[in-house]
Structure formats: C-alpha cells, structure tokens
Amino acid sequence: MSGLSYSTLTNNGLWKNNPALVQLLGLCPLLAVSASVVNSLGLAAATMFVLVTSNLSVALIRNVVSETVRLPAFVMIIAAAVTAIELLMKAYTYELYQILGIFLPLITTNCVILGRADAFASKNPILPSAYDGFIMALGFGVVLVLLGAIRELLGTGGLFANMHLLFGESARAWHLVLAVDYPSFLLAILPPGAFIITGLLIAIKNQIDARAKRLAAAKADLIVAGSKRVRVTGKIS
Amino acid sequence: MGFLRITSPHGHGPLSTSKVMQTVLLATLPGVIAMTWFFGPGTLLNILFGGIVALGLEYCVMAVRKRDPLFYLRDFSVLVTSTLLCIALPPYAPWWLIVVGVASAVLLGKHVFGGLGYNPFNPAMVGYVVLLISFPLQMSTWASPRGLADVPGISDALTALFANSQYDAVTMATPLDLMRQNTGLLVEDLYRQKAQFGQFAGVGWEWVNIGFLAGGLWLLYQRVFTWHAPVAMLAAMGLCAAAGFDGGSSESGGSALFHWLSGATMFGAFFIITDPVSSAVSNRGRIIFGALIGILTYIIRVTGNYPDAVAFAVLILNFAAPLIDQYTQPATYGHNRRDE
Numbered sequence: 001m002s003g004l005s006y007s008t009l010t011n012n013g014l015w016k017n018n019p020a021l022v023q024l025l026g027l028c029p030l031l032a033v034s035a036s037v038v039n040s041l042g043l044a045a046a047t048m049f050v051l052v053t054s055n056l057s058v059a060l061i062r063n064v065v066s067e068t069v070r071l072p073a074f075v076m077i078i079a080a081a082v083t084a085i086e087l088l089m090k091a092y093t094y095e096l097y098q099i100l101g102i103f104l105p106l107i108t109t110n111c112v113i114l115g116r117a118d119a120f121a122s123k124n125p126i127l128p129s130a131y132d133g134f135i136m137a138l139g140f141g142v143v144l145v146l147l148g149a150i151r152e153l154l155g156t157g158g159l160f161a162n163m164h165l166l167f168g169e170s171a172r173a174w175h176l177v178l179a180v181d182y183p184s185f186l187l188a189i190l191p192p193g194a195f196i197i198t199g200l201l202i203a204i205k206n207q208i209d210a211r212a213k214r215l216a217a218a219k220a221d222l223i224v225a226g227s228k229r230v231r232v233t234g235k236i237s
Numbered sequence: 238m239g240f241l242r243i244t245s246p247h248g249h250g251p252l253s254t255s256k257v258m259q260t261v262l263l264a265t266l267p268g269v270i271a272m273t274w275f276f277g278p279g280t281l282l283n284i285l286f287g288g289i290v291a292l293g294l295e296y297c298v299m300a301v302r303k304r305d306p307l308f309y310l311r312d313f314s315v316l317v318t319s320t321l322l323c324i325a326l327p328p329y330a331p332w333w334l335i336v337v338g339v340a341s342a343v344l345l346g347k348h349v350f351g352g353l354g355y356n357p358f359n360p361a362m363v364g365y366v367v368l369l370i371s372f373p374l375q376m377s378t379w380a381s382p383r384g385l386a387d388v389p390g391i392s393d394a395l396t397a398l399f400a401n402s403q404y405d406a407v408t409m410a411t412p413l414d415l416m417r418q419n420t421g422l423l424v425e426d427l428y429r430q431k432a433q434f435g436q437f438a439g440v441g442w443e444w445v446n447i448g449f450l451a452g453g454l455w456l457l458y459q460r461v462f463t464w465h466a467p468v469a470m471l472a473a474m475g476l477c478a479a480a481g482f483d484g485g486s487s488e489s490g491g492s493a494l495f496h497w498l499s500g501a502t503m504f505g506a507f508f509i510i511t512d513p514v515s516s517a518v519s520n521r522g523r524i525i526f527g528a529l530i531g532i533l534t535y536i537i538r539v540t541g542n543y544p545d546a547v548a549f550a551v552l553i554l555n556f557a558a559p560l561i562d563q564y565t566q567p568a569t570y571g572h573n574r575r576d577e
Contacts, residue, residue, distance in 0.1 A: 185337075187371040196345065203349075 006131060013135030020143035020198075021205050025111040029103045030144055031194040035155070038162045040148030042096045044141030046085045046104060048134065051113050053081040055133030058121040074117045075108070082108045096165040112140060143201065150197050155189035157182030254353075257461055258313035261508065262320060264456045268449035268504060269324065275441030276380045277388040279328025282398055283335060284320050290339045291319030298348050314353045318342050321361035321508055325501060325548070326368070327379050329389065329397035334368060334375055341367040358555045359515045362548045369543060377544045379411050382441030385432050412439030413500050413538060413545060416491045424482075424489060438498035446503040453507025462511040465520050466527035470506045471497060473531030481539065490539035505534070505547035515555045522558075522565035530554050 019025045026047075033043045057077045065073045086104050089097040097104065107113070116136055121129040153159055157179035163171035187193045252260075272280045295315040299306035309315075319339050326338060342364030347356045369376045380389070389397070410418070412433050419427055428434040437443050457464055475493035482489050496502060501509075510516055510530055517526040530550045537546030 183333075183372060183375070185371050186373075187367055190370065192370070200349075 006128070009128065009132050010135050013132065013139040014142070015139070015205075018139045018143065018205075019112040019136055020140050021202050023112070023115070025115060026113075026140060027198075029106060029110060030140075030147065031191055031198065033100060033103050034144055034147040034151060034194055035189050036152040036162065037145060037148045037160055038096065038165055039099060040141075040144040042089070042093065042100055042166055043103065043107075044137070044144045046089065046100075047107055047110065047112075047140060047144075048137035049085045050078065050081045050107050050110075051116060051133040051137040052130055053084075053133075054078045054113055054117055055121040055129040056126060057081075058117045059124060059126045059129035062122045062124075070122060071114075071118070074114060074122070078113050078117065079108050093166055099165070112136060147194065147197060147201065151188045151193060153178070154185050154197075155187075155193070156184055252461070254312045254314065258317045260456065260459055260461055261317050262313065264452035264459075264461075265320060265324060265449070265508065267451045268445055271441075271445045271448035272324070272328070275382040275384075275388075275444065276328045277383075278391050278394045279330075279380060279389065279397065280324060280326075282391075282394045283323040283326055283328065283330060286332065286398060287319040287323035287326075287335045287339050288316055290336055291315045291343055294340060294343045298343065302348070302352075309353075312353070315343060315347075318347070318360045318364075322364045324504065325361065325365045327376060329380055329394060330375060331400075332398050334372060335398075337371070338364040338368045340364075354514055356514055357558075359509055359512050359551055362509060362551045362555075365548045366552060369548065373543075377414075379544075382433075382439070384440055411500070411544060412442060412495075416495070416499075417539065417541075423486060424491060438495045442500070443498040446498040449503040449507060453503065456507060456511075462513070463520060463523065465523035466510050466516060466530075467506040469524040469527030470510060470531035470534075471502070473528035474502065474535050475531075477532055477535035481535070490535070496535060496538070500538070500545040501547040502534070505530075505551065509547065509551055510554075515558060517558045517561040517565065519562065519565045519567050521567070522561045525561050525565065526554055526558060529557070 013019075017023060020027075020030055029043055029047075034040045054074070054077050058074055061073070061077075082105060085107075086097070089100075089104065116133060120132050124132070149159060152161065158175060158177045160174040160176055163174045167174075188197070269280060269284070292310060292315065295310060296306040299309050319342070322338055322342050323335065326335065342360040345367070346358055346360030346363030347353065350356045410433065412431075415427065415431055415433060416424075422430065433439050435441070435443055438446070453467060456462065457467075474496055478490060478493040478496045482492050490496075491499075506527075510527055517523050530547075533550035533553060534546045537543070537549055541549075543549070
C-alpha cells in the first residue's frame with residue numbers, strides 16, 4: 001500500500017480514527033457489555049480475533065471476489081470467524097460465554113469489522129490488513145476496557161472482580177476492593193451510565209486534540225512572526 | 238456585565254437573573270416550612286448542606302473553566318438548583334447522597350453543556366433521577382409525617398446526615414406508594430383504613446403541596462413565569478385522574494384532588510417545569526409541554542414502580558422541548574404562518 005505506513009495505521013487505530021471514540025462504531029456491544037473489566041476484556045479479545053481473521057481473509061480473496069458480491073462474501077467470512085470464537089469461548093470460558101450472551105454472536109454486526117473489511121482489507125495486501133485489524137481492535141478494546149474499569153470502579157467500588165472467568169482460578173485473588181461498605185452506584189452499571197461515561201471520554205479526547213491543535217497553531221504563529229516582511233493585509237490580531 | 242444593560246423602552250425594571258433566582262428561592266419558603274413542620278428539620282438541613290456543596294462546586298468549576306467564579310456565584314442559579322434538588326430528596330438523607338446528587342446536577346446537568354442557559358435538561362431533576370436510579374433504597378425511605386409519629390429533632394437530623402450508618406427514622410410508605418400498591422380496597426376504604434391518608438391526600442403532603450402552590454402563585458404574580466405550563470400540567474393531570482378514577486374502585490389511580498396534592502405535583506408544576514432554559518419557549522409550546530408532563534406524570538405514577546414520576550416526566554419532555562418549539566413557533570407580525 002502506497003502512502004500508508006504502519007505508524008499511520010497505528011495512529012489511526014489507537015487515536016485519530018479510534019473506532020469507539022471517533023468513528024462511534026460498535027456502540028451496541030461497547031455500551032451493553034462494558035459493566036466490568038472482565039466482560040470488557042472478554043469481548044475485546046473476541047472482537048480482536050474476529051477483526052484480524054476477517055481482515056486477513058478478506059485481503060486474501062480481494063482479487064478473486066468481484067465488486068458486486070463482495071459484501072455478502074465479507075459477511076460470510078465475518079460470520080464464520082464469529083462462530084469460531086463463539087465455540088472457542090463456549091469450550092474454554094463457559095461462564096464468560098454465558099455472561100456475554102447474545103453480544104458474542106452480535107459481533108457479526110459490529111460495524112467496525114465490516115467497515116474495516118470493506119474500507120481497508122479489500123484494497124490492501126495481507127500484512128497491512130492484518131495489522132490494521134489488530135490495531136483497530138486494540139483501539140476498540142482499550143476504550144472498552146477503560147470504560148469497563150471506570151464503570152466497575154464507580155458502580156461497585158472495586159476492580160477486577162471475577163477475573164477467574166478469563167484467566168483461571170488463580171486470578172480470583174486479583175479482585176481489588178477499594179472501598180469497603182460501598183453503596184453500589186447503580187447508574188454506572190446500568191446502560192445510561194455507559195452512555196454518560198462514553199460521552200465524557202469522547203469529550204476528554206476532543207479536549208486533548210483541541211489543546212494539541214492550539215499548541216501547534218501557536219508554534220506556527222511563532223514561525224510566521226519571524227518571516228521576512230511585515231504583513232499588511234488579512235487578519236491582524 | 239455588558240449584557241445586563243437594556244435598551245429602550247424602559248417601561249419597567251428588568252428582572253435580572255440574580256433577582257429572578259432570589260425570588261424563586263424566597264417562593265419555596267411556604268412549601269419548605271410545611272415540610273419542616275410535618276417531617277422535621279431534615280429538609281432544611283439538606284438544603285443548607287446541599288447549598289454549601291453546590292456553591293463550592295460551582296466555584297471550583299468556574300475556576301477550572303477560567304471564568305470569574307464570584308460573578309457566577311452572585312446569580313444564585315446554583316443555589317436554586319441545589320435547593321430544588323434538596324427539597325425533592327427525602328429528609329434525613331446521608332451526606333454522600335446529597336453530594337452525589339448536587340455534583341450530578343451541577344456537573345452533568347449544567348456545566349457539561351456549557352453552564353447556565355445552555356442546559357437542555359433541568360439540572361435539579363438530572364441530579365434527582367441519577368440518585369433515584371442509583372440508590373433506590375435511600376431515595377424511597379420517607380419519614381413519617383407529624384401526627385403519625387414523633388418528628389425527629391435537630392440532633393437526630395444531624396446524625397442522619399453525617400453518621401455512617403443508615404439512620405433509623407420512623408418511615409412509612411407514602412400515600413402514592415399505598416395508592417399504587419393497593420389491589421383490594423376501594424379508594425374510600427383505603428382513606429379510612431390507612432393512617433397516612435388525610436382530608437384530601439396524604440397527611441402532611443396536602444399541606445406541603447398547598448405551600449408550594451402558594452409560593453408558585455406568588456411567583457406568577459411577580460411575573461417570574463407565565464401561567465401556561467403549570468395550568469396545562471395540572472389540568473392534564475386532573476383530566477387523566479378523573480378519567481381513571483371510575484368512582485373509586487381498587488383499580489383506580491386515585492382522584493384528581495389526590496394527584497394534585499400528592500408527591501411533587503405542585504412543586505413540579507410551579508418550580509420545575511417553569512425553568513425558562515429547559516422548557517418550551519412560546520406560550521402555545523408551554524401549554525403542550527406542561528400538558529404532556531401532566532399526562533406522563535399520571536401514567537408513570539399509576540403504572541410505574543418509582544416513588545414519584547414528576548422528575549421522569551420532566552426529563553422526557555426536556556428532550557422534546559426543541560421539537561415542540563419547532564412546531565409552535567409564532568408567526569412574525571405581518572407574515573403568514575406558512576411563510577418560510
């Protein structure tokens with residue numbers, strides 16, 4: 001792929017074009033499942049598996065499948081990957097599989113996955129496509145886990161409860177209780193809390209971006225100030 | 238303070254924001270006095286504590302937003318928000334409940350959207366609903382009114398506010414709860430058998446509502462708001478209640494008078510839905526806005542599971558206010574309504 005380096009892909013997936021905070025794709029699982037860290041991690045891992053597999057497969061067949069039937073083909077690939085991860089989780093992390101419930105098969109409809117397949121993987125070679133899938137899923141997963149952590153902390157006053165569902169019995173002891181006798185703050189655990197906290201996260205990201213822009217602009221102004229002749233037209237501040 | 242200057246005509250003195258807010262604060266007095274008489278000093282203490290928290294928060298937020306905090310504190314709006322919220326809270330609430338509520342109201346309800354005048358929702362109701370959803374137990378334990386139990390003293394109220402453990406006030410189901418949970422009794426018998434019912438509605442509650450009605454009428458006389466929204470809300474609620482009353486069977490939701498004088502009806506009608514920022518703008522719009530709140534309040538009260546419904550109805554209609562404005566925009570003088 002010409003023009004797109006791996007560092008651009010990384011920046012896009014993690015920050016500039018973050019699927020959860022900028023593209024606002026895949027909000028349904030993001031909001032519904034992120035009530036605790038373990039749920040978020042489980043769904044993030046599943047999404048990553050599906051996204052990497054589907055991007056890889058789509059890149060492989062990109063020259064074979066004709067333009068007109070590409071979307072059904074992509075959806076079939078994604079559905080196959082989702083079925084695979086669903087069976088895997090059913091086999092190895094059964095309780096988590098039960099908690100995630102309908103949201104596992106619903107990964108198929110996560111717009112991030114079809115979006116990346118169509119917008120990137122169908123036009124790029126295998127390795128960049130797989131990397132793009134990985135980094136997009138990472139960007140999605142980081143936000144998912146962050147959201148899960150904030151909601152679990154606010155909602156229950158602890159962190160990392162039930163981690164044994166994902167990491168085996170030894171992880172049961174990871175549970176941190178930060179506030180004993182905490183009256184559970186139900187709003188953070190219920191869906192409205194997810195919306196509110198996602199909104200605040202987006203606001204924080206925009207604020208950071210705006211500040212960076214201001215700093216860059218200030219820097220650019222400094223350079224202009226040292227230019228050769230005095231500016232006589234245009235904006236004078 | 239440039240925006241406070243007004244141009245001609247100088248017919249009468251302008252109501253500045255600060256003046257309006259102080260008038261509203263003053264008008265809550267009759268209702269608050271009634272609440273203090275019937276439920277003890279809990280509400281008063283809530284208001285005091287909530288006010289201090291709110292002023293502190295507003296100061297910090299304004300400092301963070303690089304505005305002059307003292308200028309914004311002087312408009313009293315944050316005190317109105319916290320006072321309205323604390324009136325709605327159960328007396329003898331623990332301190333953290335008030336802090337969480339006031340913080341939600343001031344931060345999530347107001348400053349997230351850009352401060353006073355930009356908030357699409359009524360901040361006090363945002364705080365109230367956050368608490369009601371998050372802490373249903375603490376939010377639904379109302380003290381018993383005077384006459385049915387001993388009213389707690391000031392030291393009891395302080396203990397309830399600052400002690401770590403849940404304060405064991407004598408609590409009772411409110412008349413609204415009883416009416417909703419009633420399955421087998423005629424309304425008439427319900428009034429006779431349950432001590433919580435008084436002459437028209439609940440013991441104490443009827444006077445609290447009359448107090449807020451009095452304060453609201455005074456505000457109306459002071460021209461702080463127009464009559465449209467409150468009258469529409471009360472009328473719509475009364476019509477709904479009359480339609481659902483069916484002579485007082487066990488299935489009915491209570492009479493119109495009962496709904497008018499129960500829970501937060503009068504408080505909501507005169508102090509909450511008249512908020513100039515989050516309500517509809519035109520007079521016709523306010524009638525629709527108020528009427529829909531009245532209908533929704535009745536429906537949520539009778540079929541829902543929460544102690545009262547005014548807050549939910551207000552928030553839902555806050556969502557709808559821009560839409561109502563769009564369809565009720567008055568025609569400019571000299572133009573047809575159809576003119577674009």
